[in-house]
Amino acid sequence: MQIPAYHPTHWQEYELLDCGNFEKLERFGELVLIRPEPQALWQPVWPESEWKKMAHGRFEQQGSNSGRWVAFKKQLPENWQLSYKSRHLDLRFRLALTAFKHVGVFPEQADNWEYIYRQVRALGKDARVLNLFAYTGGASLAAKQAGADVIHLDSVKQVVSWSRQNMELSNLKDIRWLVEDARKFVQREVKRGRTYHGIMLDPPAYGLGPNGERWKLEEQLGPMMDDVFQLLDPEKHFLVLNAYSVGLSSLILQNFLAPRYKADQFETGELFLEARSGMKLPLGVFGRAEHKR
Numbered sequence: 044m045q046i047p048a049y050h051p052t053h054w055q056e057y058e059l060l061d062c063g064n065f066e067k068l069e070r071f072g073e074l075v076l077i078r079p080e081p082q083a084l085w086q087p088v089w090p091e092s093e094w095k096k097m098a099h100g101r102f103e104q105q106g107s108n109s110g111r112w113v114a115f116k117k118q119l120p121e122n123w124q125l126s127y128k129s130r131h132l133d134l135r136f137r138l139a140l141t142a143f144k145h146v147g148v149f150p151e152q153a154d155n156w157e158y159i160y161r162q163v164r165a166l167g168k169d170a171r172v173l174n175l176f177a178y179t180g181g182a183s184l185a186a187k188q189a190g191a192d193v194i195h196l197d198s199v200k201q202v203v204s205w206s207r208q209n210m211e212l213s214n215l216k217d218i219r220w221l222v223e224d225a226r227k228f229v230q231r232e233v234k235r236g237r238t239y240h241g242i243m244l245d246p247p248a249y250g251l252g253p254n255g256e257r258w259k260l261e262e263q264l265g266p267m268m269d270d271v272f273q274l275l276d277p278e279k280h281f282l283v284l285n286a287y288s289v290g291l292s293s294l295i296l297q298n299f300l301a302p303r304y305k306a307d308q309f310e311t312g313e314l315f316l317e318a319r320s321g322m323k324l325p326l327g328v329f330g331r332a333e334h335k336r
Contacts, residue, residue, distance in 0.1 A: 054150060055126075056071070056125050056127070057069070057071060057127075057150045058319060059318040059319070059324060060075070060097065060318055060319050060320065061087050061088055061093075061094065061318050061319065062320075062322050062324045063083050063086050063322065064083065064085075064086060064087055065080060065081060065083055066078065066079055066080055066083060066087075066101075067324060068089075068094050068097065069150075071123075071125055071138060071146060071148075072124075074099055074119075074123065075097050075099050076098060076099065076101070076102070076146070077094060077098050077100070077102065078101075078144050078146075079102060079104055079110075082324065082326070083324060087320070087322075088322060095115060099114065099119060100114045100115055100119045100140075101113050102144045104144075108143065109143060110142065110143075111142070112140045120140075121140065122137055122139040122140075123137075123138055124138065124212065125138050125148065127153060129153075129157060131161075131188075131189075132160055132184075132185055133188070133213070134156070134181065134184050134185070134188070134209075134213045135209065135212035136148050136181070136209050136212070137208050137212060147205060148181060149178070149181070149326075152181055152182070152245075152285070152314070154314075155182060155285070156184075157185070158331060159281075160185045160186070160188065162189075162241060163186050163189035163241060164190070165335075166191075166241070166279060169192065170189075170190070170192065170240040170241060171191070171238070171239045171276075172191040172192065172193045172240065172241040172242070172243070173196070173239045173241070173243070174194065174242075174243045175196050175228075175229070175242065175243065175245070175246070175271075176196075176197060176198075176225055176244055176246045176247065176250075177203075177206065177243075177245070178197060178202060178206070179202060179205045180210065180218075181209075182243045182245075182283070183206065183210075183218055184209060184210060184213050187210070187215045187218055188213070193218045194218075195218050196221040196223050196225055196228060197221075197222065198223065198224055198225065198250065198252045200222045203221075207220060222253055223253065224253060225244070225246070225252075225267070226252070226256065226258065226263060226266075227252070229270045229271060229274065232270075233273050233274060237274060238275065238276040238277070239275060239280065240275075240276050240280050240281070241281045241282070242275060242280075242283075243282075243283040244267075244283070244284055244285070245285040246260055246267070246285075247260065248260045248287065260288050261288075264286075272303060275334070278335075278336050279334065279335045280334055281331070281332065281333040281334075282300075282331065283331050284299070284331075285328070285329050286328050287326070291328055292328065293312050293313060293328035293330070295328075296328055296329070297309075297311040297330065303332075304332045304334065308332055309332035310330070310331050310332075311328070311329065311330045312328070313325050313328055313329075314326050314328065314329050
């Protein structure tokens with residue numbers, strides 16, 4: 044079933060302040076940054092002078108895949124920490140200014156973390172959870188804090204190391220780390236007859252595995268999902284699927300889920316953040332499903 048989009052409203056240390064002109068103004072703790080945002084096609088609500096007065100620095104694109112950070116007021120920190128606290132979750136992240144505009148967390152995913160926590164708690168002890176294309180591990184941390192046995196998989200070794208640091212900062216332990224190509228791993232797990240009670244996947248539009256394996260979302264998401272559905276425990280499970288490819292409709296994710304779940308067992312929609320200025324910034328689409336016999 045199609046439901047309205049949503050966004051996190053209770054994250055005290057993060058805030059989207061304004062967005063527009065292909066950029067976004069964000070607060071991460073006490074640090075305010077300007078970053079590129081290809082979906083912010085409109086004009087910002089606040090004037091440029093206000094952005095520069097508030098911001099400590101801006102990411103300037105240099106080429107298609109990299110750039111540099113420019114400080115406005117003082118030297119920008121190489122890394123710092125950010126907390127996420129809610130009724131159920133208490134997570135900490137190490138943030139850093141990367142050459143690819145990212146800082147180590149996707150704030151719009153906070154609602155998914157809450158969903159994952161609730162699902163794992165409902166499943167009870169011994170819930171097995173697999174996080175694919177797992178980046179710095181917010182979903183892995185949420186599942187582990189709820190008590191799951193978690194496998195965290197990403198193709199980039201440095202990102203997996205970053206995730207391990209987030210686990211330690213969050214006072215968690217015993218997540219299993221894998222540096223692998225997600226497509227190959229899932230295929231092997233199907234052959235082994237393995238199953239999981241929860242699977243989260245956040246595939247990029249394009250990517251490379253650790254051995255140069257090529258990933259293109261439009262070509263490989265279908266075969267990947269065929270295998271993922273086979274890995275889900277037939278008695279009880281949940282699934283979280285995100286997609287950030289610009290222009291991808293949530294109806295595509297609905298069409299993956301509708302043949303396999305009843306209308307009240309799944310939901311799809313947009314992930315977005317609402318800025319203090321009042322603008323709503325779309326950031327991706329999601330599909331979530333659950334099954335319990």
